[in-house]
Amino acid sequence: MQPSDLRVALFSGNYNYTRDGANQALNLLVGHLLSRGVHVRVYSPTVSQPAFPATGDLVDVPAIPLPGERGEYRLARGLPAKVRRDLATFAPNLIHVSAPDILGHRAVSYARRHSIARVASLHTRFETYPRYYGMAFIEPLFERMLARFYDRVDRVLVPGPLIGEILHDWGVQTPTTVWSRGVNHDRFSPGRRDLAWRRQLGIADHEVAIGFLGRLVKEKGLDVFAAVAAELKRRNVSHRVLVIGEGPARDWFAAQVPDAAFAGFQTGDELGRAVASMDIFFNPSVTETFGNVTLEAMAAGVPVVAARASGAVGLVDDEVTGFLVEPRDIAGYADALTTLIVDPERRKKIGRAGNAKASTYRWDVINEAVLQTYLRDAVAGERCSGSGS
Incomplete structure (x- = not known):
């Protein structure tokens, strides 16, 4: 089978209406597939004013806004007849689902009924979300539901070996293959550092800026970040907090870190400038499967302090x-940050090491590996279909 023989139907809960690390990776993957001659059709909820132009052909799936603080995200209610007709006309020989939502479940069921090879990619630790909303007691239920979902596909694309181990611990029998992540090395580079830009935000050249990068939502570990900033202040460790991003928890977070500089949402080369202008990147989140933002900081030559969790283990x-610190160890985070704050030479040395490691993460190589996985699974699916299994 050649790439041009592949017909991939990709199902996403959010392909481009709100920008996040998962859909950035999916759009880059689709761009690579198209460049190699693969036929791709994307099925996802859409909005009238998306965050960025979609890569490839995008078919709208009707959806409703999520309730509560996450109303910017949408939940597809399944595969309506119009979408099923479009899917039948496209006639995929591989279906890729990127989220364990209703749409993902219906797409997997469609693939199973029609003996189509099915691949799932795991982007977010959804089972960790309840703890940030006072419902940690339902995490075991989430794990069982997710395990059932990933056991219904032929392969799970995981961003690193640790996630594969987590799935195995849940009892998932489906084979896993690593789909890592890349970084735009022109955009995320030490050369983007801009002290004049920092000054506009009120950060002096001599001040050590501890950066947060991401959507301002509770599951990104904002409570831990705020507690650590308070601990540094209690210890009289001089620093500034630099926040890059927007989100529904912005006001809450601003009240917790009142001395922080908020740069708002940044994108493109402006985002690269913002990241390189940090002195330390602090990421206490445990919800990521791969630390895209951590990799971007490393590429920019910024030393990292992160939770010892799936988003950083294997990367940092x-x-x-x-430094890797146990997820809610406030004193441990403060110790690591203090070490970097008071020792500028060590900051530079660790930043250079991170930049060197990040240089090996290239999107073209990483996405070609996904294509080769697709080809193997599509061939295997055809054999199974031909044998009547």
């Missing part, structure tokens, strides 16, 4: 490219 080498 402890005490070499940054």
Whole structure:
């Protein structure tokens, strides 16, 4: 089978209406597939004013806004007849689902009924979300539901070996293959550092800026970040907090870190400038499967302090490219940050090491590996279909 023989139907809960790391990776993957001659059709909820132009052909799936604080995201209610007709006309020989939502479940069921090869990619630790909304007791239920979902596909694309181990611990029998992540090395580079831009935000050249990058939502570990900033202040460790991003928890977070500089949402080369203008990147989140923002900071030569969790383990080498700390160890985070704050030479050394490691993460190589996985699974699916299984 050649790439041009592949017909991939990709199902996403959010392909481009709100910008996040998962849909950035999916759009880059689709761009690579198209460049190699693969036929791709994307099925996802859409909005009239998306965050960025979609890569490839995008078919709208009717959806409703999520309730509560996450109303910017939409939930598809399944595969309506119009979408099923479009899917039948496209006639995919591989279906890729990127989220364990209703749409993802219906797409997997469609693939199973029609003996189509099915691949799932895991982008977010959804089972960790309840703890940030006072419902940690339902996490085991989430794990069982997710395990059932991933056991209904032929392969799970995971961003690193640790996520594969987590799935195995849940009892998932489906084979896993690593789909890592890349970085735009022109955009995220030490050369983008801009002290004049920092000054406009009120951060002096001599001040050590501890950066947060991401959507301002509670599951990104904002409570831990705020507690650590308070601990540094209690210890009289001089620093500034630099926040890059927007989100529904902005006002809450601003009240917790009143001395922080909020730069708002940044994109493109402006985002690269913002990241390179940090002195330390602090990421206490445990919900990521791969630390895209951590990799971007490393590429920009910024040392990292991160939670010892799936988003950083395997990416950050402890005490070499940054520090890994147990997820809610406030004193441990403060110790690591203090080490970097008071020792500028060590900051520079760790930043250079991170930049060197990040240089090996290239999107073209990473996405070609996904294509080769597709080809193997599509061939296997045809054999199974031909045998009547």
